[in-house]
Amino acid sequence: MDWLGYLIPLAPFALGGLWIWTRHQSKMIDKEKELLLLGKKGPQNKDGQQMNEDMKYLKERVATLEKIVTDERGARELESEIAKLRDS
Template sequence: MFDELWILIPLAPFILGGFAIWSKHKQKEMEMGGSQQRMLDDPDANHMREEIRTLKDRIQVLERIATDNNSATDLNRQIEELRNR
């Protein structure tokens, strides 16, 4: 059994290199997890998310208005309703 142990000696640098790469990856993964948690707790980030959600809703309405077959007066009325929101 110990006679075949010498075969592992040339493989040691590859095993150590793989372990080093894996440990750096895990370290970066842990750092990213912490920054994501800070982003979830940040009030500015929450405000930005709400603003983006509102803008997406408005874009959907504008797309619907632009693609519907309405007369010019209907379009003007709908645009004015959006401005009054």
């Protein structure tokens, strides 16, 4: 029973830590809800809209570059250019 005498003074610290942890968890849940709502609504400011437009543009550019790289004719031309450079 001597160990109980050591635990009683630590109880306020344990309860304080529990209170801080539960408050933090509550705030995290609120932030997650807020982010989910923003995701459904889309960007509300000009920066977010501009970022979405830039992202669409970049995705189109990447798709075009992928077509060029994977094009059979382009690969043959690239190989012939590399061969010419080696011969020079």
